[in-house]
Amino acid sequence: MAKLTVKDLDLKGKKVLVRVDFNVPLKDGVITNDNRITAALPTIQYILEQGGRAILFSHLGRVKEEADKAGKSLAPVAKALGEKLGKEVVFPGATRGADLENAISALNDGDILLVENTRFEDVDGKKESKNDAELGKYWAGLGDDIFVNDAFGTAHRTHASNVGISSNVSQAAAGFLLENEIAYIQEAVEKPVRPFVAILGGSKVSDKIGVIENLLAKADKVIIGGGMTYTFYKAQGIEIGNSLVEEDKLDLAKALMEKAGDKLILPVDSKEANAFADYTDVKDTEGEAVDAGYLGLDIGPKSIAKFVKDLEGAKTVVWNGPMGVFENPDFQAGTIGVMDAIVAQPGVKSIIGGGDSAAAAINLGRAEKFSWISTGGGASMELLEGKELPGLTALTEK
Structure with missing residues (x-):
């Protein structure tokens, strides 16, 4: 730097x-x-x-x-x-x-x-x-x-x-620490060893609009998971039951899919439950559609298998956002499956962009398998968006 x-x-x-x-x-x-x-x-x-x-x-x-x-x-x-x-x-x-x-x-x-x-x-x-x-x-x-x-x-x-x-x-x-954070995250995005795969999860499209747009321009593939999946689903007319959705972001989701083409990869099934808490029934969906009265709380086994295949041969992977409600053992299989697939790639530079992803890796015992786990959620997000960080900009030039 x-x-x-x-x-x-x-x-x-x-x-x-x-x-x-x-x-x-x-x-x-x-x-x-x-x-x-x-x-x-x-x-x-x-x-x-x-x-x-x-x-x-x-x-x-x-x-x-x-x-x-x-x-x-x-x-x-x-x-x-x-x-x-x-x-x-x-x-x-x-x-x-x-x-x-x-x-x-x-x-x-x-x-x-x-x-x-x-x-x-x-x-x-x-x-x-x-x-x-x-x-x-x-x-x-x-x-x-x-x-x-x-x-x-x-x-x-x-x-x-x-x-x-x-x-x-x-x-x-x-x-x-600051030097390493910049080196790992910024250089991974700006000068990646390819194939470069970005994985974005979490609950809301609105939280990651800038990140999605920037990484679609930089990565070879952008894999989407977590709660924001259902906004993308509904934008395509797919039934989502009671799943989380941002109604005001449907047009944006549609525009992102049209712009990205095959580069944007969505789950093909979900693990659904009949309530977020105190549920009495948990099952895998047959395909993308979520059943009436149910909500998707994790990606399903077909999606895990698909994402494992999509990650094959990746040399740089940046991951921000879990695939489901990983804090609950019933809905952590997707996050575990994706983590294990990332670190299984030979010679991969694997980076977690802080926040819930970092917590998932640490709590689920995978932290030491990654090349780098960021200590800053918000700062990581802004780097992934391609923004300048004021705290870094204010430092003295060599």
Whole structure:
């Protein structure tokens, strides 16, 4: 990539500002999934090994008013990070002020400090989320004119803690995680080893219009699954029972199919149930049509077999969105079948674009079989759409 990376910087003795993504799930103050902390470790450890003094920024959840702060402190994250690093993580519990500034001044080479949840600054005028100029300048002034952005999950946002800081330092560089995310996702789409197959699932066509259009222009095949299947079905006049449908997107679905021709591949059957929850009957459809009183909740066995064949020989596969309601064992066969087919291709570069797809791979025990699993759902989607990411654009050119 043409941007500065952390390896281009002289870090020894410097106060290095670092944007990480520690937006982890918490339950009763306990972190239930620490993957994002683990993903940030290589960059943090490198800075510390080079003699830098790491000052970390992250948000946690959404904070709009004072009451929203409850349970959103990064204190549990500081503790968990310290355990992973085997050293103390200084946590002043502030986003600005004397306590924070004094704690930073007391840091020695190789020390690490975590600033309190950046979204706490949103309580009074959305200063973080609206990239308040004063806040970005203040945070930038806490370091030694060096900023490392390693938070891919927020790279599609223009916030004070990424773009704001970048705008006020002379050296703004990518960390290892951000660098890898760009390399895997962007390069897979722009310079794929062919055949290149894209697989898109999830519930709504509207969520993925830009992605579908961009990938139809770039990929050799685009496979569709998940709830959005039924909008495409209804656009063709196929019966969909009580399945999810976006009535206002039928014309769009029809236009996409006409434009794509054979490149757009749809399921040929479904696993249907007579209710989303508390159902009493689950069965496979004979073909595409869903029975009256039923709704499709996964692709069926014929579709799995078809998609396995469509994936044969693929050298680059980008997957975003499950094939069904994978959280329910009755409707996870499609997602499992597609995952297993992807990783079975010899020499395939297999990339999961974050979100529910990443959760499916992790929860269903397939994560380690993929080449790359993105840490950012929204940012991944925008890269797949071909959009520029503000957090990346704001970094310094080499």
